[in-house]
Structure formats: structure tokens, C-alpha cells
Amino acid sequence: MTSDRQQAVGRRTAVLRREAVLATVPVAVAALLGAAGPAAAGTNGSAGVGDPYYRLAGNGGYHVHHYGLTLRYDTTTRRLDGTAVLTAHATQRLTRFDLDLKGLKVTRVTVDGAAAGVRRDGQELVVTPHRALHKGQDFRVRVAYHGTPKPVTDPDGSSDGWIPTDDGAFVAGEPQGAMSWFPANNHPKDKSSYDFTITVPKGRTAVANGVFMGQHTAHGRTTFRWQQTQPMAAYLATATVGKFKVEQYTTRDGIRVYNAVDPREASAAAPVLKKLPSVLEWESKLFGPYPFRAAGSIVDRAPDVGFALETQSRPLYDSAPDLATLVHENAHQWFGDSVSLTTWKDIWLNEGFATYAEWLYSEQHGGPSAQKTFDALYARPAHDGLWAYPPGNPGNGANLFGTPVYARGAMTLHELRRAVGDQAFFRILRGWATAHRDDHGTTAQFVKLAERESGKDLDGLFRTWLYTSGKPNRV
Numbered sequence: 001m002t003s004d005r006q007q008a009v010g011r012r013t014a015v016l017r018r019e020a021v022l023a024t025v026p027v028a029v030a031a032l033l034g035a036a037g038p039a040a041a042g043t044n045g046s047a048g049v050g051d052p053y054y055r056l057a058g059n060g061g062y063h064v065h066h067y068g069l070t071l072r073y074d075t076t077t078r079r080l081d082g083t084a085v086l087t088a089h090a091t092q093r094l095t096r097f098d099l100d101l102k103g104l105k106v107t108r109v110t111v112d113g114a115a116a117g118v119r120r121d122g123q124e125l126v127v128t129p130h131r132a133l134h135k136g137q138d139f140r141v142r143v144a145y146h147g148t149p150k151p152v153t154d155p156d157g158s159s160d161g162w163i164p165t166d167d168g169a170f171v172a173g174e175p176q177g178a179m180s181w182f183p184a185n186n187h188p189k190d191k192s193s194y195d196f197t198i199t200v201p202k203g204r205t206a207v208a209n210g211v212f213m214g215q216h217t218a219h220g221r222t223t224f225r226w227q228q229t230q231p232m233a234a235y236l237a238t239a240t241v242g243k244f245k246v247e248q249y250t251t252r253d254g255i256r257v258y259n260a261v262d263p264r265e266a267s268a269a270a271p272v273l274k275k276l277p278s279v280l281e282w283e284s285k286l287f288g289p290y291p292f293r294a295a296g297s298i299v300d301r302a303p304d305v306g307f308a309l310e311t312q313s314r315p316l317y318d319s320a321p322d323l324a325t326l327v328h329e330n331a332h333q334w335f336g337d338s339v340s341l342t343t344w345k346d347i348w349l350n351e352g353f354a355t356y357a358e359w360l361y362s363e364q365h366g367g368p369s370a371q372k373t374f375d376a377l378y379a380r381p382a383h384d385g386l387w388a389y390p391p392g393n394p395g396n397g398a399n400l401f402g403t404p405v406y407a408r409g410a411m412t413l414h415e416l417r418r419a420v421g422d423q424a425f426f427r428i429l430r431g432w433a434t435a436h437r438d439d440h441g442t443t444a445q446f447v448k449l450a451e452r453e454s455g456k457d458l459d460g461l462f463r464t465w466l467y468t469s470g471k472p473n474r475v
Contacts, residue, residue, distance in 0.1 A: 001174055001332075001351065001401060002308045002325050045097035047124050049187045053344045053397040054176065056123055058187025059098040062088045065138075067192055067234075069182055072199040072221075073206070073241055075168050080104070080149050084182050086141040094133040099125040100179040100186035102161075104147040112139050125183055143183045152176045155397035163305060167262075168204055168241030170302040172309040172316050175344060175400065178234035188341040189440065191231035198239050199223040205244040207260045209237060209312050211294045212248070228312065230292055231438050233340050236312040240298050251277045251295075253284070258296040258314065268320035269299045279327055282364075283334070283357065286426060287433045291338035295330070297321075307401075310354070312337045324358045331357035339436040346443050347400050348391040348466065352409020353429075359410060374414045377407055382471040392443055392466030412465040419461055420454035428453045 045061025048054070068085040082104075102123040109116045109127055117128035125143070133139055149162035149169075154176060161177025163170045171181065178184045185192075198206035202220050210228030217223075228237075244260035251257060257276065261269050276297065284290050296314040305318035308325055310332030317325065335357075336350035359370040380386050388402065389395050391409040399405070417425040428450050432441065435449065443466065451458050464472045 001310060002321075002328050043093045043095060045092070045094050047098045047121075049189055051187060051343055051345075053400070054187070057100070057176065057344075058190055059100065059124075059185050061092050061094050061097050062090050062133075062139075062185070064088045064185045064190055064192045066194070067182070067184070067237075068195045068197075069239070070197045071181075071206075071239055073169065073239075075201055075204055075241060078148050078164055078169075079146065080162070080181065081146045082144070082182060084141075084143045084145070086143075086183070088139055088141060088185075090133040090135055090137045090139065093135050094129070096126060096128045097133075099127060099141070099143070099183040101125040101143075101145070101183040102152060102179045103150055104145045104181075106143060106145045106183075108142075108144045110142045116141075123179055141183075145183070149181045152180050156399075156401060158306065158401075160309075163302065165242060165300060165302050167243045168200070169239075170242075170300050170305055170316070170318065171238045171240045172305070172307070172311065173235040173237060174309055175235055175397070178237055181239065182234075182237075184234040186234045188233040188235065188344075191233050191340060191438075191440075193230065194226075194228040194232060194237060196226040196228075196239060197223060198226075198241070200241050203243065204241055205246060205260055206239060206241050207244065207258070207298050207314065208239050209294075209314060210292070211256055212258050230338075232312045232337070236310065236337055238298070238309075238311040238314070238316055240300060240316060242300055244298075247273075251280065253281070253290065255280065255290055255292075256294045258294065259299075261297070261299040262301045264301050265299050265320040269297075269317075272321055272323050272326050273297055273299070275323060276326065276330070279323075279330055279361075282361065283327075283331055286357075286360065286429065287331070287334045288430050288437075291333055291433075291437055295333075297326075310336055310350075324361070327358050327361045328354045334433045338438055339433055340440050342440045342442050344397065344400060345393060346441075347394065348405050348409035348412070349441060349443060349446065351401070351406045352391060352413060355406045355410040356413045359414070370414055370417075374411055377411060378474070380471075384471075387471040390467050390469055392462070408465070412462070415461055415465055416450060416458070419458065420450070420456060424454040 048056045049058035051057050064086050066087040070083045072081040109118045111129035114130040119126045151159035151161040151163045161180030179186050196208040199221050200206045202222050206224040208226035213225040213227050215224045245263050247259040249257050292313040294313045298316045302318040308317040310329045315329035331354040335353035359373050363369045386403050389404050391405045447462050
């Protein structure tokens with residue numbers, strides 16, 4: 001996500017509220033009776049994965065292998081009709097498990113074809129299967145739902161999720177918004193493959209992640225199909241809808257590019273999007289092979305959003321991006337998308353890395369050096385917001401997208417570069433992206449890799465730049 005959001009959240013204040021609404025979804029009486037029987041003596045999946053900043057994010061007891069999302073969106077009424085089919089694996093015995101889904105009316109849930117007991121508890125959709133699921137069992141959950149999706153208000157006051165626009169919807173889910181439009185195990189720790197089938201009024205385009213699999217029009221509506229076969233965190237999924245001018249091509253490295261641009265942004269976006277192949281090629285030389293089969297951009301006109309997002313394989317922009325933003329969001333394809341967080345506390349591993357990619361691009365393409373950018377930032381006084389909190393421990397969800405995470409996170413990497421030298425530093429960056437490809441990483445693992453590759457004790461450096469409050473002293 002770009003630092004545009006930093007400016008947006010600075011203009012807002014908010015308190016995240018958890019709704020405590022309890023409702024019962026209509027289900028078969030037999031399912032309710034079955035759920036109250038022997039299954040009640042077993043184990044329940046937890047309502048969250050234990051993230052310190054988002055207590056209810058994600059769910060325990062299972063892993064989702066695959067999401068099959070079939071959506072129908074009416075851009076006039078803003079009604080969304082959805083069916084989500086989750087193919088999952090039980091990591092413990094389950095008599096009950098949760099899905100994250102905020103708002104929207106659920107009309108039916110089945111587990112392995114049998115009607116399940118369901119109730120709502122705020123953002124939790126609590127599912128009780130007819131029969132207990134055994135540890136190690138693969139199972140399939142089908143959820144039918146509909147309603148008018150509304151964005152989620154985050155602790156920093158910004159909105160994410162399904163955000164209506166004048167011609168469709170801007171769908172950007174970091175950090176919580178995926179649950180505004182599909183039932184999910186909504187934490188980066190759980191990554192899955194996806195299939196999307198999205199039907200919209202004729203004349204609109206629906207853009208999702210991965211490879212474009214085709215479209216067809218009938219009875220005044222067009223259906224678009226997309227497939228993301230590589231693991232993806234739920235917050236990186238999109239189903240953005242609008243009037244878009246579409247461009248498709250394949251790079252010389254075999255990457256399938258799909259750009260969708262709001263015509264009102266086309267002239268401003270064209271010169272920047274033209275550089276996408278060269279940016280991907282440059283980043284691939286630094287970070288290793290591009291991690292996905294597809295790439296591209298979604299350039300919408302969403303003036304009230306205030307940020308761009310690294311939606312996997314196809315970053316999403318609320319207006320025509322500048323070159324630095326293009327570099328930033330595509331660097332996230334390595335750092336944040338392919339290598340994902342284990343906890344939101346480690347957000348600097350995403351934003352610090354993508355910001356430093358901007359500095360490196362500038363340095364190697366005739367702009368200010370990374371050292372000059374670092375020096376300009378370090379010159380800020382001790383009371384400046386840059387030093388408000390340490391990037392390795394932002395403190396809470398309201399600080400995830402603040403200046404310290406982005407800029408001081410990048411400064412941490414520059415100090416690492418100075419300490420170990422360019423040869424070791426770029427080996428560390430490439431090694432991080434390679435070793436954790438399609439997986440997860442933690443700050444502790446990154447520090448260990450940096451020490452191993454450089455042969456140096458770096459505990460003091462990381463402690464100072466990531467975890468010390470206030471403006472660090474330079475060594």
C-alpha cells in the first residue's frame with residue numbers, strides 16, 4: 001500500500017468498534033438438531049488467530065486451500081449476490097468453526113453438502129456442521145449470501161473493503177476489508193488459491209487477481225472469469241468493477257499483463273503504465289524472478305479512497321499513479337504478496353521494503369541516491385512524526401500505515417546496507433524473497449538471514465532502528 005494512505009488517515013480520527021449483533025440465519029431444523037447432538041461435545045475453532053492488533057482476524061482450527069467465488073453485482077442498486085465455496089482442511093477436531101463476514105445476509109450454509117447450523121456474532125459467522133470434522137479431514141463449505149456490501153472502517157479512520165464508486169466498486173481489503181464481500185479466513189497467515197466468476201451489467205468490467213480466463217455476455221450482463229493459482233492472503237483479493245479501457249499483452253518473460261483503466265484516468269496513466277514491463281524486469285533482477293504468472297494494473301477513479309493497494313498480481317490505484325507508486329506496489333508482489341506477514345506487527349517487512357525499492361529505483365535511474373533520501377529524512381527534528389513510534393512495533397492497528405513504518409522502515413534497510421555492504425545487502429534481499437516465496441516471514445527470520453549472509457552481529461542495528469522509541473542516534 002502506498003503512503004498516500006498516510007495522508008488520508010492523518011485527516012481522520014476513528015475508534016474501531018466491534019458490533020455485538022447476534023442473529024440466526026434460516027437453516028434446516030434437522031441441521032440445528034444435528035448440531036446440538038454429539039458434535040457439541042467436541043472442539044470449537046477459535047474466532048481469531050491471535051494477532052495482537054486484530055483480535056478477531058482469521059479463524060482457528062482449519063486452513064482454506066481454495067476459494068471459489070461466484071458474484072453478481074448490480075451497479076445501480078449496489079446489490080451483491082454471492083456464493084462462496086471454500087475447500088478447507090481441519091487442523092483439529094471441529095464441532096464448530098468461524099468465518100469472517102461483516103454485514104450481508106447469509107441465506108444458506110452447507111458443509112460437505114449437509115445443511116449446517118449458523119449464527120452471527122459481529123464479524124464472525126459461526127458454523128456448526130451436522131457432523132463433527134476430524135483432525136486432518138478435508139471438507140467443503142458453501143455459503144450463499146446477498147446484500148449491499150459496505151466498507152470496513154479501520155482503526156486509523158480509513159475505509160477498506162468493498163467501496164462503492166460512481167460506476168461500480170473499488171475493492172481493496174487491507175487489512176480487514178475482505179470480510180466485507182466474501183466469507184474468509186481473513187488473516188495473512190492463511191493463504192489460498194482462488195477462482196472468481198463475476199457477473200456485472202453489460203458495459204462494465206470486473207477485474208480480479210491472477211490470469212484472465214475469459215468473458216461472455218448474455219441477457220444484458222457480462223461474466224468475467226479469473227484464476228489465481230498461487231497462494232494469496234484474503235486481503236489481497238479484489239473484484240473491482242467499473243467502466244474500464246482494457247489492455248492485454250505478454251511480456252518477453254512470459255508474464256500475462258492485464259491493465260484496466262478508467263477512461264477518465266487514461267491519458268494521465270498511460271505514460272506510467274507503459275513502464276510496467278521495464279519496472280518488473282528491473283525488480284526481477286534485484287529481488288529474483290517475478291513470483292506470479294500474471295501482472296497488470298487497475299486504475300480507477302475513486303477520489304474518496306486516498307490510497308493504492310498491492311492487490312496480488314494486479315495493483316489497484318484510486319487514480320492514475322506516478323512512477324514511484326507503480327514501483328512501490330509492484331515491489332510488494334515480492335514483499336508482502338509472495339512473502340506474506342505472519343502478524344500485522346511486522347508490517348514494515350511489507351512497507352519498508354516497498355518504500356526502499358522506490359529509493360533504489362530513483363538511485364539507479366538518475367534520481368537522488370538512497371543515501372541522499374536517507375539524509376533528508378534523518379535531518380527531521382526529534383519531534384517530527386517520523387520518530388513517533390518504532391516501525392518494528394507500531395503499537396496498534398491505527399499506526400500500521402504511518403510514516404514510521406514506511407520511511408523509518410526503509411531507513412532501517414539503508415542502515416543495513418551501509419553495515420554489510422552492497423554485495424551482501426542485495427544477496428539478503430534476493431535471499432529473503434526466494435527463501436519465503438509463496439510463504440510467510442517474520443522480522444526475527446529476516447534478522448537471522450541478514451546475519452547469516454553478512455557474517456555480522458546485527459542485533460544492535462535492528463534493535464536501534466526497528467524497536468527504539470524516538471530518533472535513533474547514528475553510529
